[in-house]
Amino acid sequence: MTEKIASEEKVIFNLGSEKFALGTEKVKSIEEMQDIIPVPLAPPYVTGLINLRGAIVAVVDLRQRLGLADIQNGRDMVILIVEHNGEDVGLIVDRVLSVEIFEMKSQPVPEAVTKTKSGRFYLSILGAKDEKVVILNLDKILALEEK
Amino acid sequence: MDTTKYRDLFVSETREHLVSLNRALLALEKNPDDPALLDEIFRSMHTIKGMAGSIGQDQIAELAHKAEDLLDRLRKRQLKLAQPQVDAIFESIDYLESAVAELAAGRDPQQSLKDKGSGLSKKIEALAVAPQSSKTEASSNVSGGNDFSRINPLKTADSFVYKVRVLLEADVALKSARAFLVLHTMEQFGKIAYTVPERRDLEAERFDRGFSVFFVTNLHSEKEIKSRIGYSEIEDIEIEEVVEETEEEAVERRTVSAFTQLAQERPREVKVSTERLDKLMNLVGELVVWRERLKQLAQMSQNTLIQDSVDQVAQITSELQHQVLASRLVAMSEIFDRFPRVVRDAAKVLNKDIDFKLEGRELEMDRSILQMLAEPLVHLLRNSVDHGMETMVQREASGKRKIGTVTLSAQKVKDQALITVEDDGRGIDHEMIKKKAVEKGWATAEQVSGLSQKQAFDFLARPGFSTAEKVTEVSGRGVGLDVVKSRIESMGGSISIESTAGQGSRFLLNVPLSLAIIRTLLVSARKQVYALPMSQVMETFELKPENVRTLQGKTAIVYRSQAIPVQRLSRALKLETEEGILSGPTVVLERQGSFAAYVIDRMVGQQEIVVKPLSRFLNADKTFSGVAISREGHPMLIVDVNNLET
Structure with a gap:
């Protein structure tokens, strides 16, 4: 993996206390938390379905998908609507922090991290220790896993 | 520009x-x-x-x-x-x-x-480049530009220039004679600068049905010109005044005219983006939901004036729903016409000679369903050419016609489309499939020996099954019938395989023709509402605990003098594991000829719903066939009764 300059616009959000990011071009809208209808027999990380202005969208609990600790944040939770393979999917995140343009080098994910449960969903890392932002690999997160 | x-x-x-x-x-x-x-x-x-x-x-x-x-x-x-x-x-x-x-x-x-x-x-x-012909015809300028060098000499101070587009009727017997008469008539009250196509082409009948006349006349009434030309054997006349334009205008108009000309060929059709069609469909879906809600309220109001109005609205909604569904229909040819090329190219690579037949191009089905069909069909066709069809040498050796036949056909069977991909190739050896299934550890030798041909073919559609000895460019690797199968099933369809070794194979796809609007019975289990297709609901009743028996460790009731399994719906959906005492509202569902009963929390009502496909995340097990929007505006899952645990 080579270093590259990331000068794209990112949506920065929290999962727990950690910061994560997705390119704004991937995020179609940010929706308020709403009633999610659970789906029996669905994979555990799929919270359920919402009615988004007449279209029915599956919602993924991003925290559970990344295998992060289950700390309910509650109030500030929102649903990011992303498009993947022609389908809209919702991602629950704890809080949206900002939309920022980054003009710095993103670093590859250290190999040790890629082997952790959540690390395999990381694309690259922006910034230094304290202000670290992990850019997520949407394709991996939304890939279907063989049962 | x-x-x-x-x-x-x-x-x-x-x-x-x-x-x-x-x-x-x-x-x-x-x-x-x-x-x-x-x-x-x-x-x-x-x-x-x-x-x-x-x-x-x-x-x-x-x-x-x-x-x-x-x-x-x-x-x-x-x-x-x-x-x-x-x-x-x-x-x-x-x-x-x-x-x-x-x-x-x-x-x-x-x-x-x-x-x-x-x-x-x-x-x-x-x-x-070839033997040059003596006459090199100057390519006629049909770019749409008006040639004023031919018009201007005819103009006088009080004349006007018109472009008259004449469209003859479709079945005119002598087109050139009719065109001549039109031109002759026009010359009675004006001068013809030129025509498109050129006059000699019109005379030689080298035109379809339409031609344009650039005409200089003293009349300044389009209506008058029209009526003088007359209407005999003419479908349509369009007249526009032509004014000499600047170079820039000419370029702009040429661009537009290239397209308007196209548009004029099909004046009855308008292109609508599929996105817009989908939005329309979503809106109609919501409207249908609210119609049901309104009906309910009207009934409760006991006000006949309101009820009558609601009835009217309901009728219009039904018609609108019908029209929107119809507007989404497109002919199979939309995708079918791509396939001859697919087959030709595949055959060429493999050095096979294949006669490809298409039947049922005109059958209409919903655009989104048709689009989903394209990929599985390409796959099946390539499979037929690659694996199904023998080489020419092999075919001759087995006494077959050297040219193989592959047929793709579509027909309407009840409310569904039956699409078949058939070849007269080597067929599928079900014994070999059984052998392979044993090798893969999917079944024991004993188990497979008792399987019918049809059951053996089911192994073909399992992930990881591939009988091709070598990977070829045409079929690629790794993508098998399992992908085709899951795609067809996600559309609410089914696939079956028929084959005779040595004679050929047939893949039959059953898919819905249009997005389904179905009547459902709404029931609740564990506070969630689920929709059951009305067509599969046999009966609803109140189950008494004393009517439940236990047979071989499973609970059952007697229905139509046979024992049928009974359990809580919430248990079948894995929402709970405890059985407890079975009693309360119960539905009997029919599933491919057999029955099963489910105890529910309560009956919610009946509703007509527009079935939407389920997200691919949730498609993996087939417990639900789709999803709809409830009267309250929430997503509501539609149970696929055939795949519900008994």
């Missing part, structure tokens, strides 16, 4: 032409002497050339122009049609396809593609 607004139109129009080009060229390859096919190909190329030129895609226009020249020579029999020329035209079609794909993505074709294009242009130009 800003040409981007025409770009999308160019892309969609050109794609349509490319589909018909492919079809006509394939047919021409088989019937090289059919002049109508050459004409059709020529016309499509000509149109593409015109459109490309008008939006400044010179490279595309150039190639189309060279191809058009070549076709023109073939048409005029100055050249004899041979394989290199057919291949070159196929190559140009491929080139045009990739160039259009670039444009569709909002990019200009890349340099490498451009190089390929100009290489191809030269190649075609070389192919077009």
